[in-house]
Amino acid sequence: MNIIKTLMVGAFSMTALTMAAAEVQQNGNKVMVKPDGGQAKVICLEVMNDNIIRVRATSESALPVKKPSLMIVPQIAPAKKNYTISEDEQSVIVKAKNVTAVVNKATGAIVFFDATGKQLLKEAKDGKKFQNFTVPEREYGVRNIGGVTEEMKHGLTWQMLFDSPSDEAFYGLGQHQSEEFNMKGKNEDLFQYNTKVSIPFVLSNKNYGILWDSYSYCRFGNPNDYLQLNRAFKLYDRRGKEGHLTGTYVDKNGKKVVRDEDSIYYEYACPPTSEIANKTDNGGLKNLPKGFNLQGATVTYEGFIEPECCGRCAKAGKNEKQLYQFILYYAGYIKVYIDGKEVVPERWRTAWNPNSYKFSTELTKGKKAQLRIEWQPDGGDSYCGLRVSQPRNKTEREQLSIWSEMARDMDYYFIAGQNFDDVISGYRTLTGKASLYPKWVLGFWQSRERYQSSQDIEDNLAEFRRRHIPIDNIVQDWNYWNLPDWGAHDFEASRYPNPQAMLDSVHAMHGRFMISVWPKFYDTTEHYKELDEKGWMYRQAVKDDIHDWLGFRGSMYDAYDEGARKLFWKQMDDHLYSKFNKNGVPGIDAWWMDASEPNVRDCTPMWYRKALCGPTALGTSTEYFNAYSTVNADAIYNGQRSVWKGKANEPRVFLLTRSGFAGEQRYSTATWSGDIGTRWEDMRAQMTAGLNYSMSGVPFWGMDQGGFCVENRYVAAQKLFNETGEENEDLKEWRELQARWNQFGAFIPLFRSHGQWPTREIWNIAPDNHPAYKSFVYYDQLRYRLMPYMYSMAAWAHFKDYTLMRALVMDFNGDKEVENIGNQWMFGPALMACPVGYYKARNRSVYFPKQCGWYDFYTGEHYDGGQHLVVDAPYEKIPVFVREGAIIPFGPAMEWCDEKPAELINLYVYEGQDGSFQLYEDEGTNYNYEKGKYATIEIAYNDADKTVSFGKRNGAFKGMLKNRRFNVVLVKKDQPRDLNLDNPEGKMVQYSGKAVSVKL
Structure with missing residues (x-):
């Protein structure tokens, strides 16, 4: 029953609706309320679209007039017919198609409702709190040109507080490392740091989300200091x-x-x-x-x-x-x-x-x-x-509390939806569509800290090819430059005598080359001097004579300045990108943007971090503390695209960054979880970290498979093995840890091995007869077989706002059991991955959501939903299950992502429910998809009559297969069958682009 009392009022411009003492003014899709009481003197609600209402509030007499956003892209105001703004004696009612906000005139408190009138969120008593904030002088930092204006020094500290029912759960907030999943009743400080990524977006299992437009240090939960x-x-x-x-x-x-x-x-x-x-x-x-x-x-x-x-x-x-x-x-x-x-x-x-x-x-x-x-x-x-x-007491702990240290006003977007995907789609509507990443990004990447020479790069990629282990990308980590020249972007000549030849060699082996570029410059480099001359370097570290771990002095550039961003890219372009663009083919395929928090110095108090990375061109680093990685990503994304403006066959940009913030998906940017440790608890922490990050709206995430920082015992064990061939207990654990981590990595968006010594190429971890080696090769090969499945998901992320790594609560919301499960998830619509996070574990508990039945991925054995079971988890495999109604397209065996076309797709279909899948294909590396040059095939399974239907192919692109085969394999509850990707028995369908059906 709809509980909202609505009095219709026609749309008009700046007409006062003053039936009560509170002042109410409407201007198009906005309404300004000056309530009788409460700390907020002015509250503005703005209808953004059918699902989103923006709320701004301040304790000042007026809202800021000019307030550009670093996270929100330009929005189109909704048509007048799609919303109403009305009032009665007690309330102002702002109603969009699928969400309504009701503002109490006396207090300014807001309640949100869905399309049916069901309450979604209610502001608590005194739910808006403000304090005037002045930036401490010690946090200003120093700049070469300019300073801190009076306007920059002042802002508001605010807290918004909402009541939350006991059955509510919260997710998102970015990537954090305490193995916490459901954040209800928990506290999280939101700032950027190595291994910590903070995004001001929280989702509820009640199918709404809140995105707040603040770049400062924030807190979820308890607003007070520890x-x-x-x-x-x-x-x-x-x-x-x-x-x-x-x-x-x-x-x-x-x-x-x-x-x-x-x-x-x-x-x-x-x-x-x-x-x-x-x-x-x-x-x-x-x-x-x-x-x-x-x-x-x-x-x-x-x-x-x-x-x-x-x-x-x-x-x-x-x-x-x-x-x-x-x-x-x-x-x-x-x-x-x-x-x-x-x-x-x-x-x-x-x-x-x-x-x-x-x-x-x-x-x-x-x-x-x-x-x-x-x-x-x-x-x-x-x-x-x-x-x-x-x-705090239980009620206080379980409220939805968000605190921001410094902003111009309180500014948030309430996003309603039918499910988590709707809410995330609202987030991307506001912050920008995810780019369609290059196809090769979904393949395997090999990295280490670090390859020392071009010979290292070429030899290791060649060894993958010699062993026929699939790989697409090899990564050059830091210090390929001459030691004192950090920021020069030049290869050190004695170790990289001919960079162009190295890049040609990588491409001749069908590899891709990613290179690490930092926003950091030693103050002796010409690039530092060029930036500093224009006032575009953070100078506190140089003033304080801070030397890094290599003994040199430098700092970061101010990416908040548009001119600085353009010069930063120009330096990269002159020394790396266009310099090695041979015959219209770039030598550098992707960028690894390290230390993009920005990390001027490790392990410093919060106030000194702010002093080191500011003030920015836009204001103090207190106010602009968390958004650096987004503006830095802007520099590279738009910089590379500017090189190709008007040219054909433009290669897609791809960035990997150690930090992340709202909106980075629009810059073709993915995040990895930083320099994590190499222990079992670190691996388990990546599961919850990756799930919450994915639910924070940025669809591509990865990690250093195997961990980055290595315990001395593992280092010693590897050295002993190299000297004597002895596999002691520590080496056994190391190899099993690497095996389990690689199994985990096969079922997340980015599949990348990286870390400090011992080196992480699989033959350096274990010999080829070892189960750790065999396990890696199996899952690497499986990953490439799944390329049609994964690349379709990557396209959905762009076209449909899809999320690839999916917490169970996303697909099975309503099943209370899934709300706290952070160690198993859906990888796409079909596969439920259940990694093993403990040493010597050979089984694990798995929950099977009740909404459907499940099949063992490897054997086809069927399990009923709605139960917990302990399942086998042998050394070489982790439990993976497939939901009823799933359709999984498997492509050919390949050693790189585009080695051969998927002329034959083994299409596995799992009975028990109806199912569907949209197969997406394009040229894989360029931006022609933006021009509509791609193709989709809708595939549907009807469980009642056991029929699979292939729709008419929509669209076309250069190099498209006009004719192909689908071998349709039905997996039945009462007829288990092992996964066979070479020659499974099924029904062959000849497909030429016309609709066709097959009865199984």
Whole structure:
């Protein structure tokens, strides 16, 4: 029943509707409300289309007049017939076809409804909160030209708060590393960092999403800072003395230091001694025992924590339990125990790239709980920190809360839909369509940190070809340049004597070449000087004489400046792109945009990061903190396309970036999850990270398969094997970890191996008779057989706003079991991948969603939906299942993506439900698809009469197969059949582009 009372009012321009004291003015598809109360003095609602309503609000007397967006593309205002704006005595009602917003005139509170009148979201009491914000002087940074204007210094800190029913679940927010999937009741700080990607977009299982237009540091969940332990608890040492914990440090020679610890706050390298650094207490590593060598040491922090009985906590009652949400920062090996329970099993991270991990535990107010942290630092600059979120009750934790540190106003888009795909489609309507990526992107990529020479590149690609292991892309990581010339974009001559010959060789072997380009420049390079002369370099790092790990000084360019972006591309073009464009064929096929957070320096406090990367051309880095990777992607995408303007056969742009932000999909950009660790928990974290990132609207995501940063034990094990041929226990684990990670990688959008030494070519991981080797080759070959399936999905991402890596909640929303499953997913419409994330596991629990039955991908065995089962997971394979009604086109065996046309497609069809599939094909590498030069074939399966129908082919393109064969293979519930991609028994269909059906 529709619960919205609507009084129709005709569209008119700037006419006051003042039946109540609140002021209401309408102008076309916008309505301005100045409510009687609440912190928001002005609220503006704008109908964007049938599914989206924009909301802006401010505590100032007026909204900003000029407010260009870095994430939203130009929108077409809806026709007047497609919306109504009306009011009654209490409310203003803004109604589009599929979504309605009702604004309370007295308070300004907003409630959203779907097309049927069902409530989707309701603003909480005092749901809009504002504070005036002035950027601290220490965060301005310095620039060569210009400075920080008064306008740049000031903005608003805001929080929006909505009530949320107990059965709601939240997803999205980008890519984060704590193995969290459903974010209901959880906290997430949104900023960009190596391994962390933040996107201001959250989706609900109630089929709506919120995209907020803010580029600053944001928080989902608790809007307050994490607290040091001494601000949240009474502390007691290991003997029960009040006031502090006990820290015990024992170095590798047995030297012991025991001291009091009033907090565990050893998280950051100290900023250098400078005018800006001296304006704050840096804390961090300088507080560790002076003169103590952490290398090889063991550290224990122990004692008791007692929740204080004050503030909001006191209302819970002295004997009641309260949930405490902790965040742990660490490098080295670490474990955490509370009351003897291991709340953080052993984790590890390399010293130069620390990690964070969140965990929660219930504590009783007024009762001591024993805390013990066991830490083995990994090098002299290791990190350890433990903080806790200000406790809140269950209702407060489960509200939908979004906080932004600095913006011009509160500005968000409410997107309604029938399902998750509709909501994501709304996101891409606002932020831009995903490009259709080159077909070869879906193939296998080989990378390592790093190939040292052109000989390295050519020899390794040749070895893939010699072994007949499929591969499309080989990647040149950083430092191909002369060591002091970071940012020169030149190959170092002694190691790369003839770059053009190297690129020709790669292409002659049917490979593609991707190269790493950073937005970073040493200050001795001509490119730095050229940018700096125009005021387009961030200069704080140079002023503070910061030297990187190689001992040189430099900084990042200001990608927020349009002129800087054009010059950045010109430098790349002159030295790399057009320089190696031979006879109209580019030598460089794709760009790897590293450190695009931007990462001027690792492991610094948040305020100093802002000082290092700003101010920007648009404002301070406090306000423009998170969007750098998008404007940087703009530079390369539009730069490369400008080279080909008006020319035929333009190659598609492709970028891989370590950071990400709303709208990057429109720049043909994918993201990888950064320099992750090489442990099982790191692999498991990529599952939830990739799923939430995919639900954040950017369809192409990948990771360093096998992990990037390597534990010393694995390095030692590989060295021992190289010297003696011995496979010790650590090497066995290493090989199994690599096998499981590669199995996982076969079922995500980007299939790419990368990492530090030991090198990651499969023959360097294990010999060819080893199950790890055999497993990789199997899944690599399978990936290429699935090319028609995957490339069709890539096209759907462009034409239909599709998402390739799909959390189960996307396709099976309504089944409560799937809301918290973050370790199995749909890869496209047919395949449910269930990777193995634990060492020596030979089975795993799998949930089969209740909406359909399921088939074992390898054997054809049928399973009923709606049940949990423990299934086999042998070393060489992971469980994969196919849903009833699925249609999967398998192409020929290939060693690169376009080696041969798919003249024969083995079309597997799985009975039990009706099904459909749209096969998409085009030229694979150019932009002719933008001109309509592509073809689709609609394929449908009718389960009742066991008929498969092929529709008339729509469209055409150069090189298209006019005639082909489909071998249709029906998999039945009562007749299991093994997957056979070479010569399966089926019904052959000769297809010439005309509609045809076959009864099975």
